[in-house]
Amino acid sequence: MPERVAVVGFGVTRFAARHPDATYFELAFDATKEALSDAGLTPNDIDAVVYGVYNDLFERQFMQDVLIHDYLGLYGKPGVRVTTGGSTGGYAFREAYLTVASGLHDIVLCIGAEKCADCFDYVVGKPTPEVVKAIAYSADMTYEFPSGMYAASSYALLARAHMDKYGTTEEQAAKVSVKNHKNAMLNPIAQSPMELTVEEVMKSRMIAYPFKMLDCCLYTEGAAALVLATEKKAKKITDNPVWVKGVGAANDKAFTGFRSTSDKLGKYGDIADLRSHYAAAEAAYRMAGLTDPIRQLDLAEIHDAFSFTELQAYEAMRFCPPGGAGKFIDEGIPEREGELPCTVSGGLIGCGHAVGATGIMQTGEVVMQLREEAGKKQVPIKRGNGLVHSIGGPGSCYCTVAVLGKDKEKERK
């Protein structure tokens, strides 16, 4: 059995379209300083670091991680970089968990940071070829890229499949956008807090059917950091630890999977149902001993790269049966006031998507909520458990799920 691991500190910068005055290592510094301060620790207390950094081309700088390591003065300590597309933050958190759970290191820092605005041409207000290229390289360059399958268009196909199979509507997806933009209004770090109507989302500019502009997440700069510790250390550091109860991860094939042997054999089911999401949730629930997530979780942070993606995640996380996501949002269950508030940070749509930092920011959101220190965003904590879902890659092929929780008897206030 793995050693018990707790999250004992969290820090995050503002998520913004641009941080004109800060480099990525300065952003990482700010988030780390806040996380260490939250834990009451100094850089000397850190035994190892896991970095989540997505895109080398955004800054035309590989190995941003080691430059951050340098900037933080963490000489002589291990520091490893994880990169798995949009799920980079989620996988970095998992590696940080494993590093502590292994018994090799007691206190591990997990940092995600991203700068991308320097790739943009702010004069014309549109992404330049450089940033388009930087993101397009994430598609399968042999089959998908030549077919025009960039991020939005490949996720749009998954959404279309869901509409066809289950009758999910664009209006139901728009409700996710309305909810997450609204949730962002209570989040002081959010990039895009807005009061919207379903109609406004429906009327926004078409990007890739069925996605309109307001169904899509944002290009964002920012950083987030978490401090993880062994049970022994955690109990010395804080009287309000949040435990990592379950971590699950699963990769599926790239979207088209043209080269997959199992596809040739007809084993792949249906792109309406995201297999890696189901598998990652199952693994996390098994480890955490959760059997009825909708009744055992207080909140869930979902990786809402697109509005439809959050709907599909409701099903994969077993908040509702396959095909039940439209009804789930219609009934208001994932609203702030609903039975299972989802993406109360505002998510990628409302708070922003600073890729390597996103999963870490969303994990930190669940940590602060479970500590009941989430400020105006706070939702009621009755069950003591929260979930973080993180995805990435062509056709959403990477997925990580983490279940965090309090020891109910001992630690609930």
Next chain:
Amino acid sequence: MPERVAVVGFGVTRFAARHPDATYFELAFDATKEALSDAGLTPNDIDAVVYGVYNDLFERQFMQDVLIHDYLGLYGKPGVRVTTGGSTGGYAFREAYLTVASGLHDIVLCIGAEKCADCFDYVVGKPTPEVVKAIAYSADMTYEFPSGMYAASSYALLARAHMDKYGTTEEQAAKVSVKNHKNAMLNPIAQSPMELTVEEVMKSRMIAYPFKMLDCCLYTEGAAALVLATEKKAKKITDNPVWVKGVGAANDKAFTGFRSTSDKLGKYGDIADLRSHYAAAEAAYRMAGLTDPIRQLDLAEIHDAFSFTELQAYEAMRFCPPGGAGKFIDEGIPEREGELPCTVSGGLIGCGHAVGATGIMQTGEVVMQLREEAGKKQVPIKRGNGLVHSIGGPGSCYCTVAVLGKDKEKERK
């Protein structure tokens, strides 16, 4: 204490300047098939995967890892990509170790793969701007790149500092090149097996003083894979397990470190002595309980990106005192027939540097040697321990060290 972890399988492709008939995922497939076959396992037995892939730009394809995952049909299993420059393979192995040691997964595959030749212009026989750019992005783009500090030139400065401080000579470094090219002659997968003289190395084309062409490692394509398992599983899988006795890792600042607070305070010592290498070795030795490496190791695989780098590593690995590396090679200690054979695979200079795969290939070399199944390359195994050293990044700032070993009493033949 971490759970005991063993290496139970190894596979590697040919290391070659070009694999014109194979994609990187086909190379990864070949290495994985061999590693699984070596362990007597099937893909279904794998619980999780760690990928080492260095450069997204070589193939203009991000997330090569998930395309490999797809190609191998490992749906529903976790797969994370690690990337830390030249030490990518070394850090990937460390993450695979942590994944098993955590108790979360029993059998973990560690795969490294690299293609780069498509970046080259084979008509003129020189790297095209694309590959130069792809590698140059690994330098610090703010300070180092504009100063012309690419891989060879920054490592050359470290070598010059060593020459100045300790009187190390170009001829002593050339002996490393002669040794490793010669070692490669016994390695069937090697890219550059050659019988050379010190004079020939000295006369080869100047690259960045003191490095001549034959002091430098190669651009290489290839893949390597290892299977790691818990003690319980390992004992079922094989009667010849090789244990991971120690893993150490440490990052230093980027070479110039202009932005480092501690440098401004004058804390940085001397670039002749590679701090991260010393720190990584110390951590690995502490964990493995090694106190006298030169008498407790049977062999060491050193990351000889450049001939001088291997010399500097002898000191950091404590095979000799600081400044003693020149004498160490003059006395023939690291030769195949010497007291501590170093880099018997041929290393990056003789076997090749398929970046993400290199550390995994060198770890596999130590595994096969300790199993006494290294074929013509076999060196005597009397003490039952071997070391793997892996480095990367601007100014060699990343370093990992692993100590592998047999249980002497029980498992030595």
